[in-house]
Amino acid sequence: MLVTVHGSGQGQVLYDVRFPNAVHHEAEISVTFADLPARPLELRMSRSSPGRYALHEFAKNVYAVRAVGAGGEALRVTRPNPYQWDVPEHGDTVRVSYTLFADRAGGTYSQVDETHAHFNIPATFMWARGLGDREIRVAFHPPEGSGWQVATQLMPTDDPMTYTAPNLYYFLDSPTELSAFSMRQWTIASGDTVRMAVHHAGTEEEVDRFVEWTKRVVQQEIAVFGEPPDFDGGTYTFIADYLPYVSGDGMEHRNSTILSSTQSLGGAGRGLLGTVSHEFFHAWNVERIRPRSLEPFDFERANMSGELWFAEGFTSYYTQLLIRRAGLTTDADYARTLGGGLSFVTNAAGRRYFSPVEMSMQAPFVDAATAVDPNNRGNTFISYYTWGSVIGLNLDLTLRSRFEKSLDGFMRSVWVRFGKTEIPYTIDDLQQTLARFTGDDDFAEDFFARFIRGREVPDYAALLANAGFLLRPAQPDAAWMGTMNLQYRDGSARLAGMPPEGSPLYEAGVSRGDRILSMDGQVLENASTLRQILGAHRPGDRVEVMFEQRGRNKTVMMLLAPHPQLEVVLYEDAGMTVTPEMTAFRAAWTEAATNGV
Numbered sequence: 001m002l003v004t005v006h007g008s009g010q011g012q013v014l015y016d017v018r019f020p021n022a023v024h025h026e027a028e029i030s031v032t033f034a035d036l037p038a039r040p041l042e043l044r045m046s047r048s049s050p051g052r053y054a055l056h057e058f059a060k061n062v063y064a065v066r067a068v069g070a071g072g073e074a075l076r077v078t079r080p081n082p083y084q085w086d087v088p089e090h091g092d093t094v095r096v097s098y099t100l101f102a103d104r105a106g107g108t109y110s111q112v113d114e115t116h117a118h119f120n121i122p123a124t125f126m127w128a129r130g131l132g133d134r135e136i137r138v139a140f141h142p143p144e145g146s147g148w149q150v151a152t153q154l155m156p157t158d159d160p161m162t163y164t165a166p167n168l169y170y171f172l173d174s175p176t177e178l179s180a181f182s183m184r185q186w187t188i189a190s191g192d193t194v195r196m197a198v199h200h201a202g203t204e205e206e207v208d209r210f211v212e213w214t215k216r217v218v219q220q221e222i223a224v225f226g227e228p229p230d231f232d233g234g235t236y237t238f239i240a241d242y243l244p245y246v247s248g249d250g251m252e253h254r255n256s257t258i259l260s261s262t263q264s265l266g267g268a269g270r271g272l273l274g275t276v277s278h279e280f281f282h283a284w285n286v287e288r289i290r291p292r293s294l295e296p297f298d299f300e301r302a303n304m305s306g307e308l309w310f311a312e313g314f315t316s317y318y319t320q321l322l323i324r325r326a327g328l329t330t331d332a333d334y335a336r337t338l339g340g341g342l343s344f345v346t347n348a349a350g351r352r353y354f355s356p357v358e359m360s361m362q363a364p365f366v367d368a369a370t371a372v373d374p375n376n377r378g379n380t381f382i383s384y385y386t387w388g389s390v391i392g393l394n395l396d397l398t399l400r401s402r403f404e405k406s407l408d409g410f411m412r413s414v415w416v417r418f419g420k421t422e423i424p425y426t427i428d429d430l431q432q433t434l435a436r437f438t439g440d441d442d443f444a445e446d447f448f449a450r451f452i453r454g455r456e457v458p459d460y461a462a463l464l465a466n467a468g469f470l471l472r473p474a475q476p477d478a479a480w481m482g483t484m485n486l487q488y489r490d491g492s493a494r495l496a497g498m499p500p501e502g503s504p505l506y507e508a509g510v511s512r513g514d515r516i517l518s519m520d521g522q523v524l525e526n527a528s529t530l531r532q533i534l535g536a537h538r539p540g541d542r543v544e545v546m547f548e549q550r551g552r553n554k555t556v557m558m559l560l561a562p563h564p565q566l567e568v569v570l571y572e573d574a575g576m577t578v579t580p581e582m583t584a585f586r587a588a589w590t591e592a593a594t595n596g597v
């Protein structure tokens with residue numbers, strides 16, 4: 001690495017950001033490169049963003065690109081591909097300027113208007129290939145009278161509108177919000193500061209209440225790992241946008257996170273804590289406990305990882321559990337959230353095709369990916385968030401019932417070996433850590449073979465019974481034809497997607513795009529007609545279905561199935577006895593850690 005003299009500007013990359021047309025969602029951005037080597041300057045817009053796995057063509061919102069030399073003379077710019085601008089001949093210094101259009105605030109994109117400039121860095125800033133080690137300095141120039149401040153994990157300088165990053169990699173990981181936000185901050189056990197910047201239209205009291213809840217969740221998360229991460233610059237920043245014109249999202253970064261929702265703090269109440277809990281957990285799991293497959297993150301192409309069942313899935317397992325441990329929900333609430341995930345994973349046809357590792361590898365097609373051609377993902381894909389989360393449940397309850405250990409202890413082992421040290425891990429590393437943690441190689445090998453590399457689902461009812469949680473069919477007597485998005489129009493119901501594989505509709509040969517003209521002799525006017533027909537039948541009954549498929553009318557007899565939906569309820573709420581053993585097991589699992597961390 002080239003040693004550069006900091007502070008003199010030599011070798012530094014200098015960005016300058018202005019907002020002459022904020023009302024129409026434009027930012028004027030320039031970047032100056034000095035001490036350039038004598039080869040063509042290759043300027044890129046990123047195609048991916050940290051924490052996202054699909055490709056995003058950020059270059060499409062960049063225009064009016066110009067390059068000038070040290071004396072202001074115009075330089076020739078060529079376009080070798082859609083994401084790149086080359087300056088073939090230049091001197092020591094090049095200044096590039098462009099206009100950015102941005103009107104989608106969330107974890108992936110940017111938004112500029114008169115209320116804020118919300119920047120996801122890869123969606124915003126052009127960078128130069130081969131200069132990634134250089135220090136970056138960015139100066140923001142908010143509109144006159146806007147009252148904007150800056151919330152970011154970038155490093156502060158003496159000027160409140162100027163920030164630095166040690167290199168391009170850190171810069172691209174540092175989302176930045178400029179607005180008249182409310183700010184709260186507090187100190188955690190390590191002495192580091194946690195800040196929460198909230199840009200919203202509500203009251204200061206709502207912010208205070210939300211920050212109090214957040215503190216309780218943060219404390220429970222620290223208790224899982226035994227210590228907070230050592231945040232760069234001694235600070236972690238929650239950047240929240242709760243406004244009707246943003247897009248709901250949550251995106252983790254090394255020392256910060258973006259939280260966005262169209263809901264208000266007043267309206268959503270504790271509903272907005274899920275992303276707080278999830279994203280802060282990522283400060284350990286994925287930001288520092290890092291899969292080798294994502295190191296280093298490639299900003300020019302899709303990144304594939306077979307570990308997302310752990311990075312996202314185990315994080316999802318803890319999302320609701322830690323809100324429960326923070327005392328902000330009840331065991332009954334927690335049981336309800338478990339039911340949804342277990343029902344989905346247990347019933348999903350996708351288990352016939354791919355393991356959790358293989359599901360993780362499909363992230364480039366599902367993680368905020370867009371396409372116009374339809375797919376059969378409903379039958380072939382199970383989110384690694386959901387599947388990973390029930391694997392976390394499986395492992396936690398197994399460790400507790402069989403080893404008198406817990407997933408918290410396993411996570412701490414992973415943290416010590418791979419997180420604190422920042423040694424990227426592989427799936428084999430996780431298996432070895434589990435073997436060492438339990439002292440049982442066979443158990444670890446069997447668990448990974450069946451549930452991680454394989455596609456098995458354990459006996460969740462038996463696992464949950466340890467805690468007096470009951471897994472059961474939610475509607476055992478209800479007749480079911482396949483959960484379907486139906487579009488009702490002109491006295492028919494059109495299948496908007498693929499029917500679930502193996503469902504009565506699927507078996508009857510009714511498929512995507514077909515229009516159901518009548519069922520059981522009745523025209524399907526709307527959802528309530530359908531409910532009525534199904535309500536009048538029992539699983540095992542046959543009903544006549546007339547439908548139109550690719551211009552031909554067909555009639556079939558459809559065999560109705562029992563509704564497969566599962567739910568989790570507490571034993572006491574199902575009129576069953578909770579033993580003292582169950583009470584103790586449950587308390588150790590869902591109640592606040594008392595280790596005083």
Ligand SMILES: [Zn+2]
Pocket residue numbers: 252278282311312315
């Ligand atoms: Zn996540």
